[in-house]
Amino acid sequence: MVDLKAQYRRIQPEVDAAVARVLASAQFIGGPECQALEAEFAAYCGVSHAVGVANGTDALILALRCYGVGPGDDVVTVANTFIATGEAIALNGARAVFVDVEEASATMDPRLLEKALTPRTKVIVPVQLYGQPADMDPILEVGRRHGIPVLEDAAQAHGGAIGRKRVGSFGHAASFSFYPGKNLGAYGDAGMVVSNDADFIARLRQMANHGGGVHKYDNVVVGTNSRLDGLQAAILRVKLRHLDTWNRERRERAQAYTAALTGIAGLTLPAERSGVTSAWHLYTLRTARREALEAHLAGQGIATARHYPRPIHLQPAMAAMGGREGDLPVSERLCREVLQIPLYPELPFEAVGRIANEIRAFLSA
Ligand SMILES: Cc1ncc(COP(=O)(O)O)c(C=O)c1O
Structure with missing residues (x-):
């Protein structure tokens, strides 16, 4: 990643x-x-x-x-x-x-x-x-x-x-x-x-x-x-001293992903709220076919991550807080659907293109 x-x-x-x-x-x-x-x-x-x-x-x-x-x-x-x-x-x-x-x-x-x-x-x-x-x-x-x-x-x-x-x-x-x-x-x-x-x-x-x-x-x-x-x-x-440059490089790669992935049915792309500049720590996709996409990308040697696989109110460690399934419907749905793909300042644009092509080909098939 x-x-x-x-x-x-x-x-x-x-x-x-x-x-x-x-x-x-x-x-x-x-x-x-x-x-x-x-x-x-x-x-x-x-x-x-x-x-x-x-x-x-x-x-x-x-x-x-x-x-x-x-x-x-x-x-x-x-x-x-x-x-x-x-x-x-x-x-x-x-x-x-x-x-x-x-x-x-x-x-x-x-x-x-x-x-x-x-x-x-x-x-x-x-x-x-x-x-x-x-x-x-x-x-x-x-x-x-x-x-x-x-x-x-x-x-x-x-x-x-x-x-x-x-x-x-x-x-x-x-x-x-x-x-x-x-x-x-x-x-x-x-x-x-x-x-x-x-x-x-x-x-x-x-x-x-x-x-x-x-x-x-x-x-x-x-x-x-x-x-x-x-x-x-x-x-x-x-x-x-390099942080602003690196954040700009992250943004350029995020924009390249977004340009390459726009318009795929069933895929939601990350967006900045109006007036907000994201530091683009992660590029977060959402799809109901998360597990299948993840497995496909793994098969192509492409790393992915789930931030987060489970909302923390449902983690055993937080049981004392009394959280129950259904308490936080949006958080729970996001945890079922989110998938991060590689994003970092040194990520080559060719890799961005290849990863985006794999995602498009898989979800469009
Ligand atoms: C949202 C959030 N809070 C807190 C932490 C904890 O930071 P650290 O791993 O440095 O203890 C992390 C990072 O891992 C995080 O992502």
Whole structure:
């Protein structure tokens, strides 16, 4: 689905120099590379503060903790997401309340949000899925009306935007993952939380480093070890400089797929909501013949993926949240029909053409 070796070949001298710099400095945990990345990534998102953490799951867990989420609280989110969104809520002892998604974008349906709120709702967590931000204005409006902060799960959407405003700058805070396969990916695990709220970021930084106070061995709250390391930060700084180019290259390939796949009966193509710039993390097809198409493409040596095969309210791990089949009809249908095909900046256009031809030939037969 991605070719990280091809990506490394494009930037090898820059990455190797960055790694050598960290090795020579021996600043392996925190340090100047981490501070620089935090400042650069915050500026990229259009916010003032950021804190690096160990991965995108910790970014969510720690952000929810900093909102005081705990037992007896509800967090409203979607089920058409990676399990980490639900885990972060469960691990804080809270209940996940799932709302359905819009059919076209597969992101939180703002029309269903208000009805899902309870007196215990502490945070609203829309997921910026497949690279595309959710319909943020009405979601933020509901949050404002009820005094509930909105935390963006932005793990899949580095560089996505609504108008000129980038993902990460809509909610009170946003969590990012730098898992290697993401649009901005480390060479290992890494994550970040961004916000304009300096106190919130300071609390999160404290929580992510053993609840430390002014001195290393002042431990003022129960924290954990979830720190960004210098090597990952240095590599991410190199890659951040290329992110807009890479997102543009993803878009060009997505447009080529769309041009080649338009007009096939029974096939729904991904589309950007008006005014939205997707980061095109994934190119998501929908067809009722998903299994057969998947098997055909596998037979031709073409990789595919299902994001996601099961909505998380129906995952055994989320059973305590009380989700039942039929609760979220759109999410459940999408999980039966979605299929991702390869999309990454280095994907040759000939491969785009070949993959599209295979899909057209199979579905038109
Ligand atoms: C929507 C979403 N949230 C959270 C995560 C968790 O990020 P990580 O794998 O860095 O823990 C991911 C990525 O894997 C994701 O796609």
